[in-house]
Structure formats: structure tokens, C-alpha cells
Amino acid sequence: MSSENSQAQLELRHITKQYPGVLANDDISLKVEAGGVHALLGENGAGKSTLVKIIYGVVKPDTGEILWDGKPVQILNPSHARRLGIGMVFQHFNLFDTLTIAENISLGMDNPGDLKTLATRVTEVSEHYGLPIDPRRHVHALSVGERQRVEIVRCLLQDPKLLIMDEPTSVLTPQEVDKLFETLRRLGEEGVSILYISHKLEEIRALCDDATVLRGGKVVATCDPREETSKSLAEMMIGSEIPVMQREASGDLGPPVLEVKGLSVKSDDPFGTSLKDIDLTVRGGEIIGIAGVGGNGQKELLQAISGETPVRDRAAVSIDGQACGRSGPTARRGLGLAFVPEERLGRGAVPEMTLAENTLLTGYQSGMVSRGLIRFGHKRQRATEIRRDFDVRSAGIDSEARSLSGGNLQKFIVGREMGLSPKLLILAYPTWGVDVGAATAIHQAVMDMSRQGVGIVIVSEDLDELFEICDRMAVIAEGRLSPVRNNGETSVEELGLWMSGEFDDEPSGAGAETSHAH
Amino acid sequence: MSEAEIINLIVLTFKSAVPLIFAALGELVVEKSGVLNLGVEGMMLIGAVAGFIGAVTTGSIFVGMLMAMAAAVLVSLIFAVLTLSLLANQVATGLALTIFGIGLSAFIGKPFLGNTIEGLQPWAIPLLSDIPILGPLLFNHDPMLYLAVAAFFGVSWFLYRSRGGLILRSIGESHEAAHALGYPVIRIRYLAVMFGAAMGGLGGAYLSLVLTPQWQEDMTAQRGWIALALVVFATWRPSRVMIGAWLFGALTIVNFYAQSQGVSFSSHLLATLPYFATIIVLVLISWDAAKIRLHAPAALGKPFHASD
Structure with missing residues (x-):
């Protein structure tokens, strides 16, 4: 790819950044070709975010050189980076819930002009790239995927030459990922370079022309991801064989440890999601996964099960056969509940x-x-x-x-x-931000625990994770729970479709659920 | 009740609402930027005493107004440095500012107790003030009252139509996101606090220069707290602040009128009416939780420290 005479859009030479106690970037060099999609691959803590902050002018490198269009530059701050033509879509969106899309976009630009003209341009650009958004809507009413579109359109309005995408697909449904890739390829054809940061190997193989693999702050490999396998990429990334989880078939299921019947909760948060008539039975010895795009009622469901927000109907939640809908967390923990919440700190x-x-x-x-x-x-x-x-x-x-x-x-x-x-273990996003080795260890522990007769519920946005360890799966979308399917009787496509809320309210059909449904 | 009497009562209503309008609009801007300054009462008192001293010593009401604003801004800077630069607790610091303002105003106002000035006189707008009923009702007021109404339009325009207002609101909504986009969170909050103080000072000065042209200790009579309550119960919307201020003014005047007419009802209970009724009405018109969330500054009272 990178022949000697072609001029790279962005080139980093020997970038080093030392933080107290950590050498975050150690002599990193890489090249992003004009119009190319370059992957930056690495585990959490490998130095990806520091490197990106250096490119976007948030952090200054201790030593090293940045070449933009072949000329050395000092990137002073994000505003300077934007003027050079560097756009960045952050993993954590910088959006304001109570403002409209147009207002949000205007805040992220240096010369936005007046709001009406801007709104027209937002509509034009968003339609041109297949990212339809209505500039008059308030951000709080948008799905996560739509919020990301706002961030992308905000960058595109400034005609960037390089677009940095930081873990862009972690919040999207599989269908949304496909659409995003179409947009990114289109940008590539129009000559925009893309620096794509991810740890999802399949995506990188599907999208990127070049890859730089970081580990422990150093470049450990550069390659053409299309010529690699996911396994070989993963080994470059973690530096050893990927640990494999020992999957065991679920044995005889015990009695139900969690029964949720007709659970409806109106959310206290006016921007939250209300739960609508949720039924779910979890038996001892099985792992049930609940997939869904963030903000579709996961938080509300978790709080209703953990007891953080008790519900009116006593019988709506039963743990280990005891109705406890009105009890608080302590009483529920007394019945055998253990709970790993979404927010760690x-x-x-x-x-x-x-x-x-x-x-x-x-x-x-x-x-x-x-x-x-x-x-x-x-x-x-x-x-x-x-x-x-x-x-x-x-x-x-x-x-x-x-x-x-x-x-x-x-x-x-x-x-x-x-x-x-516990008799019942609820895990919210158990491996979010955890490196591959540790994630496998957590999965293994969860698997072992369930096979000893504990009922386990995992709420996660990561479909790969759910397919890897769950016995049965459902999707939560707009506060409703889809039918529960046995692992092996469903597919990424089906769950992806359900994530956008497209499922009938058929009684949860598959597996152990049938005995309870009627 | 004669027509002239009714007109007089309405004019008095408008006048008694002016200190609240100034102070509450100022505090609204401060809170929209995410800062909770509970020192409104103190800043109003400082404004009242400084305005009066300025007017007495120079003989100019205009100089008095300027001094009121300058003095209130100066004391508010103590609050700003403590809370914005040194990250002190905003609630505690705001309360301290009020106590400080009460004491300081009493101290520096001592020599001026008993002095009188000629208060600011109504300024009849030519032609318009000759219209029957509407003329005396709307077009025969003192300049500060007109200024209060202008402040309402100015603040509304600034917050919802100008880029500066958009940036200010974004900072009050999420200072982290605003910082990440490159906005100077602390500097803008300083400016907001200073603006709020200038407005609070003007509100206080209206008391000592227009309503009762003299200086008395504690002459704000808790209006600073009412202004604070107005902002919250008006769910941070300027138009509702105006409704609340006028309602409060009207009920205060009704209360005085009733007492002057010898209504035999506990005067203490009657005196609670404006406070009580204003809050009830504002709560009732702002019932919708989603709308409250849409207008309330989410970062209100939270300290901000840029990490990198």
C-alpha cells in the first residue's frame, strides 16, 4: 500500500508520550494514505486514545513529528486540528441533550453561520451521505445511532480531509454498522482519509486497507487486514494465543430463580424509557442474555430487578419463588440476588x-x-x-x-x-472496557457458576459476547422485551432486526419459556 | 374604587415587581451557565446601599445606579473566585455572600441612615402617555422600570437567539462536553456571575432610589430569596419569571391595600399570600417534568475542573 513516492495525508514519525508511571506511546510511526481507511488496532490501554489525542491536538507529544500533507506541523489544539481538516468522532459523544441537532452542530463548529442556513446544510449533507437526521429535533429524543450521525455530520460539514472514528460501532446495531460502512466507503471514494480505531477484528477486515497494531504503547505490527485472519490479528493485538473459553452444555435446569411477570414501569427520568409489559423467566443453571442498543430500557429493567426502583405490583418480580416487587435491594439480596451494575464508579x-x-x-x-x-x-x-x-x-x-x-x-x-x-446473578455489560484475556476469564467464571445451578442474566450490547456464553437470548427495544430464543436458533441478523423494535408481541416461544407462557 | 385608584394600584404593582425582575433575570442567566449563586439577597443589599451613597454624594441617580452595579459585581467576584477558581461549594459560598452583604451594607450605610434624596421621577413618553388609561398605565414610568422590561427582552434574545446564549446554555447543560468542544467554561461562568450581580445590584438600587428613596438596613426584605425561588419555579424561563414577578408584585400591593382598607384578617397570614400564591401558580403552570428537564441547566451547582 504505502509506496515510497505516494504522499501520505497524515504521517506520524517516532511519537513518544510519557505520563507519570506509564509510557503511553513509545516511538510510534504510522502513515494514513489519502482516501485510505487505516485501522488502529489494540486492546484497552495499548495507547490508541493517547495517540488519537495527539493527532487531534488535545495532548502534545514529548518527542516525534507529525506530517500533514507532507509538511511538518505542530497541532496546537482541537480547533487548530479542525482548521487543518481533521475531524473526530468521539466514542463518548459531546452532545447536549436539551439542545436541537442544529444547535449542537453549531456549537461544534468554528464558523457555523446562522442556524437556519446551517440546518439546511445539515439536511443536505446528511442525505448525501445516507445519514438522515432532522436538524430541528432535540438530542435527548435520538437513539444512540442517530446521535452518532449527528457527530459524523458535524465533522463532515467542515470538509475534513481526515476523519478519526473512535470505536464507532460499539453502540450500533449490526444493520446500522453496515450503513455506517457504506458511508465511510463513500467518503473514501471522495478522497477523505479515515483513521478507524477499533478492537473488533471482523469489522477491520471488512473495511480497512491498512492496519497498525499497538500493544503496550508500541507498534507491534503493520499489515493489510484483508490478508489476515481474525485469529492472526487478535494474536498480534494481545501478543499471545487467544484464550478460549470452555463452553459446557447446560445441564438440568433448576426451579425459576427470577420471574418477571407483566412488568411495566414508567421512567422517572423524562428522557428515560418506560418498560412495557415485560415477561422473563430465568431458571437455575442457565445464562440468559439481553441484547439491545443502549438507552432502550436496560437501565430501567436492571433497576426494577435489582430493587433500586421498587415497583407497585408485588408479583411483578419474584426471586427464588418469593414475590419481591416492592422490596428494596437489601431484601432482594437477602433472597439470593447478586448484581453487577452498569455504572462502575x-x-x-x-x-x-x-x-x-x-x-x-x-x-x-x-x-x-x-x-x-x-x-x-x-x-x-x-x-x-x-x-x-x-x-x-x-x-x-x-x-x-x-x-x-x-x-x-x-x-x-x-x-x-x-x-x-448467589442464586441469581445479574450482570450489566460485564466485559465493557475489559481486555480480551480478562474478558475470557470473566466469561469462564460466569459459565462455571451457572453450571453449578446459578441463574444468570447478562445485559450487553456486544452480540458476540452474548452468542459466546448465553443459553438463551432476547432483545430489549423501546422498553419491550422480544421473544426469548435458544442460542443456535437465532442469528445476528434476527437480533439486529429486533433491536430496531421490529418484533411481534408473540408469547416468548422457545425453550424453557413455553411451560410458563400459558 | 375609582378608576384613578385602580390605575395607581396597577402602577404600584409594576413598580414593586422591578427589583424582582432585575434580580431574577440576572440569577437566571447565572444558573443557565450552571452556577448556583445563593447570594442574591446580599448583592441586592450591597447594590441598594452603594446606589444610595452614590446618589447622595454625587446628586446623580445615574451615578448611583452605576455604583450599585459596580459594588455588587465586586462582591460577586469573591464568590466567583471561591467557587469557580478554587472550587468551593457553591451553596455554602452563596449563603456566606448573603450574610456578608447584609453585614457590609449595614456597616457602610450607617452614616447615611436618615438621609433622603429625591427619587427617580416618572418619565412620561410624549404622545403615548396622553392616551387615556393606557397612557398612565404603560407610558408614564421611571426609566429603570423601562430598563427592566428591556432587560427581559434582552435576556430572552441573548439566551435563545444569539450564539453567546447558545454557548452559555451548553455550558450549563454539560460543562464537560462544552470544554471538550473548546469553550472556556470558567471564563464564561465568571462573566455570567458578574452579569447576575450587576442585575441584582440594580434591583437593590431600585429599592433605595425609587421605591422608598432612602437607606434602611435590610431594606430588601428577603426579595433576593424570592428572586431565587422565582427562577426555579419559573423553570428557568424568562417569560415565566416576568409572570411570577408581576404576580408577586400584585399580591403585595393587594395586601397593602387590604390592610389600608381595614380588612380584619390576620395581617401576618395575609403577608404570606404573595409568597404562597406565586409559588403555587408557577408550580401549576410548570407541571410537565419533560419540559422542566428541557429548560433546567443539568450542570447546575456542579463544580468544574478541566482535567487536561
């Missing part, structure tokens, strides 16, 4: 407390408190076990929860909840 763990103290938060009913006094030895021992068994990398059990990386904290929280020997 703030819900899953108290940021300012140490790991040992966080262990106590959910474990105090299991022998860590005696006659109202904390048994410090027990507490510390339990925390030490979790840290060892789940390979939590921290300075010790007295580190504050907030000092851990997202992945490490997640391992700790999952370990803490599993250690409570």
Missing part, C-alpha cells in the same frame, strides 16, 4: 473507598459483620481473595476504587458479587 463501587471497604458494601450480610461490628480480618481476607482470583491489578486492597482502570475495577466488582454465592 458510583453504583458498583464507591470511588473514594478502598477495595476492602467496597467488599464490605455488599458482603456485610455474609459474615463480615458480627454484632454490629465489622470483622476487619474477614473483610480484608475476602478482598485479598477477590484480587487474587480475578487478577485485579491494583497497588493493594487499600487502593481507592477510583484509582483502578475501568477493566480492573470491573473484574473486582464481578469477583465481589460472585463471591456472595
Whole structure:
């Protein structure tokens, strides 16, 4: 691809960036060709985001050189980067819920002109690239996919020569991913270069012309992803054989540990999603996956099951055969519930407390408190076990929860909840932001636990993850739950279609659900 | 009740609403930027005393108004430095600002107790003020009252029609996102706090220069708190702030009138009526939770510190 005489749109030479304690980028060089789609591949913590921040002018490199159109440049700040023609679509959107799309786009531009003209241009550009959005709508009413379109259109309006996409597909349905790829290919034909950051290997093979693989802050490989396999790419990325999870067939199912019947909840948050008539039965010994695009009622469903928002109807939620719809989290945990919430800092763990103290938060009913006094030895021992068994990398059990990386904290929280020997374990996005090795370890632990008779529910946006470990799967869309299908009797396409809300309200047909449906 | 009497009552209503309009519109802009300044009462008192001293010593009401604004802005800068630069708690600092304002205004106003000035006189708009009924009702007021109405249009236009207002609202909605887009969050919040203080100072000055042209300790009589409440119950919408301010003014005047007519009802209970009724009405017209969320600044009261 990169012949000597063709001039690259962007070239990085020997970029190094040192943070206290971490060498985030170590002598990184790469070339993005004009009109090419270049993949930047690596695990969390490999140095991708630091490198991107350097290109976008957010962070300055310690040493190294950036060439733009063949000329050396110093990128001073994001505004300067935009003037050069670098656009960036962040993984976390910088959008304002209460403003309209046009207002949001205007805020992200240096010379937006007046709102009416801008709105017309938004409509034009969005239709030209197959990203239809109505500039008058408020952002809070948009789906995640539509929000991403807003971010992309915002970049395109400034006629970028290079578009940086940071993990763009993690929030999209499979169908939306296909549409996004059409748009990106179209941009490539029009001469826009794309730097595509991802850890999803299939996507990179389908889309990119070149790939730079980062590991531990260094470039470990450059390749043409179309000539590689997912397996070989993954091995470059993690530097060893990919660990494989041992999947076991589900044995005899126990009695239902979670029964949700006709659960309807009106969301307190005016921008939230209300749950509509949800039925779900989970039996001991099975893993049920709930897929769906974020913001479709996952949060509300999780809170209704965990007891964070008790519901009116006592019988709407039963844990281990006990109706507990009106009970709070403590009562439900007493019935055998363990819960890994979506938000790690703030819900899953108290940021300012140490790991040992966080262990106590959910474990105090299991022998860590005696006659109202904390048994410090027990507490510390339990925390030490979790840290060892789940390979939590921290300075010790007295580190504050907030000092851990997202992945490490997640391992700790999952370990803490599993250690409570629950009958029912609810996991929200268990491997989000966790590297491949650790994700496999978590999956293995979940699998082992279910085969010992624990009922498990996993809410995730990652379909690959759900297909890998779940016995049965459903989709939540606009607050409704789709039919539940056995793994192997459904497909990515079917679930993808359901994610956009297209399923009939047929009684949940497959598998163990039938006995209960009528 | 004669026609002249009714007109007089309505004119008094307009006048008694002016301090609230200034202070509440100012605070609305501050809160829209995501800062909660509970020091409105203190800034109004500082404005009232500084305005009065300025007018007494120079003989010019106009100079008094300028001094009121300048003095209120100066004390608000203490608040701004503490909360925006040093990340102190906004609620506690705002309360301290009020207490500070009460004490400081009493202290520097001591020598001026008992002084009188000729208050700001109505300014009849030629021709229009000659229209029967409407003329005296709408076109025969003091310039500060006109300025308050102009401030309403100005603030509404700024917030919802100008780019500066859009940026200000975006900062109040999510300071992280605004920062990521490259907007100077702290600088804009400083400006908002200073604007709010200038408006609060003007509101206070209206009391000491127009309504009762003299200085008394604590002469704002908790109007700063009412202004704060108005902003919240008006769900951060300028037009509803105006409705609330006029409603409050009208009920205050009705209360005075009833007492002067010798209505035999507990005067203390009657005096609660404006507070009570204004809040009830504003709550009722702002019932819709989704609409509240659409107008409420989500980052209100949250400290912001740029991480990188």
C-alpha cells in the first residue's frame, strides 16, 4: 500500500508520550494514505486514545513529528486540528441533550453561520451521505445511532480531509454498522482519509486497507487486514494465543430463580424509557442474555430487578419463588440476588473507598459483620481473595476504587458479587472496557457458576459476547422485551432486526419459556 | 374604587415587581451557565446601599445606579473566585455572600441612615402617555422600570437567539462536553456571575432610589430569596419569571391595600399570600417534568475542573 513516492495525508514519525508511571506511546510511526481507511488496532490501554489525542491536538507529544500533507506541523489544539481538516468522532459523544441537532452542530463548529442556513446544510449533507437526521429535533429524543450521525455530520460539514472514528460501532446495531460502512466507503471514494480505531477484528477486515497494531504503547505490527485472519490479528493485538473459553452444555435446569411477570414501569427520568409489559423467566443453571442498543430500557429493567426502583405490583418480580416487587435491594439480596451494575464508579463501587471497604458494601450480610461490628480480618481476607482470583491489578486492597482502570475495577466488582454465592446473578455489560484475556476469564467464571445451578442474566450490547456464553437470548427495544430464543436458533441478523423494535408481541416461544407462557 | 385608584394600584404593582425582575433575570442567566449563586439577597443589599451613597454624594441617580452595579459585581467576584477558581461549594459560598452583604451594607450605610434624596421621577413618553388609561398605565414610568422590561427582552434574545446564549446554555447543560468542544467554561461562568450581580445590584438600587428613596438596613426584605425561588419555579424561563414577578408584585400591593382598607384578617397570614400564591401558580403552570428537564441547566451547582 504505502509506496515510497505516494504522499501520505497524515504521517506520524517516532511519537513518544510519557505520563507519570506509564509510557503511553513509545516511538510510534504510522502513515494514513489519502482516501485510505487505516485501522488502529489494540486492546484497552495499548495507547490508541493517547495517540488519537495527539493527532487531534488535545495532548502534545514529548518527542516525534507529525506530517500533514507532507509538511511538518505542530497541532496546537482541537480547533487548530479542525482548521487543518481533521475531524473526530468521539466514542463518548459531546452532545447536549436539551439542545436541537442544529444547535449542537453549531456549537461544534468554528464558523457555523446562522442556524437556519446551517440546518439546511445539515439536511443536505446528511442525505448525501445516507445519514438522515432532522436538524430541528432535540438530542435527548435520538437513539444512540442517530446521535452518532449527528457527530459524523458535524465533522463532515467542515470538509475534513481526515476523519478519526473512535470505536464507532460499539453502540450500533449490526444493520446500522453496515450503513455506517457504506458511508465511510463513500467518503473514501471522495478522497477523505479515515483513521478507524477499533478492537473488533471482523469489522477491520471488512473495511480497512491498512492496519497498525499497538500493544503496550508500541507498534507491534503493520499489515493489510484483508490478508489476515481474525485469529492472526487478535494474536498480534494481545501478543499471545487467544484464550478460549470452555463452553459446557447446560445441564438440568433448576426451579425459576427470577420471574418477571407483566412488568411495566414508567421512567422517572423524562428522557428515560418506560418498560412495557415485560415477561422473563430465568431458571437455575442457565445464562440468559439481553441484547439491545443502549438507552432502550436496560437501565430501567436492571433497576426494577435489582430493587433500586421498587415497583407497585408485588408479583411483578419474584426471586427464588418469593414475590419481591416492592422490596428494596437489601431484601432482594437477602433472597439470593447478586448484581453487577452498569455504572462502575458510583453504583458498583464507591470511588473514594478502598477495595476492602467496597467488599464490605455488599458482603456485610455474609459474615463480615458480627454484632454490629465489622470483622476487619474477614473483610480484608475476602478482598485479598477477590484480587487474587480475578487478577485485579491494583497497588493493594487499600487502593481507592477510583484509582483502578475501568477493566480492573470491573473484574473486582464481578469477583465481589460472585463471591456472595448467589442464586441469581445479574450482570450489566460485564466485559465493557475489559481486555480480551480478562474478558475470557470473566466469561469462564460466569459459565462455571451457572453450571453449578446459578441463574444468570447478562445485559450487553456486544452480540458476540452474548452468542459466546448465553443459553438463551432476547432483545430489549423501546422498553419491550422480544421473544426469548435458544442460542443456535437465532442469528445476528434476527437480533439486529429486533433491536430496531421490529418484533411481534408473540408469547416468548422457545425453550424453557413455553411451560410458563400459558 | 375609582378608576384613578385602580390605575395607581396597577402602577404600584409594576413598580414593586422591578427589583424582582432585575434580580431574577440576572440569577437566571447565572444558573443557565450552571452556577448556583445563593447570594442574591446580599448583592441586592450591597447594590441598594452603594446606589444610595452614590446618589447622595454625587446628586446623580445615574451615578448611583452605576455604583450599585459596580459594588455588587465586586462582591460577586469573591464568590466567583471561591467557587469557580478554587472550587468551593457553591451553596455554602452563596449563603456566606448573603450574610456578608447584609453585614457590609449595614456597616457602610450607617452614616447615611436618615438621609433622603429625591427619587427617580416618572418619565412620561410624549404622545403615548396622553392616551387615556393606557397612557398612565404603560407610558408614564421611571426609566429603570423601562430598563427592566428591556432587560427581559434582552435576556430572552441573548439566551435563545444569539450564539453567546447558545454557548452559555451548553455550558450549563454539560460543562464537560462544552470544554471538550473548546469553550472556556470558567471564563464564561465568571462573566455570567458578574452579569447576575450587576442585575441584582440594580434591583437593590431600585429599592433605595425609587421605591422608598432612602437607606434602611435590610431594606430588601428577603426579595433576593424570592428572586431565587422565582427562577426555579419559573423553570428557568424568562417569560415565566416576568409572570411570577408581576404576580408577586400584585399580591403585595393587594395586601397593602387590604390592610389600608381595614380588612380584619390576620395581617401576618395575609403577608404570606404573595409568597404562597406565586409559588403555587408557577408550580401549576410548570407541571410537565419533560419540559422542566428541557429548560433546567443539568450542570447546575456542579463544580468544574478541566482535567487536561
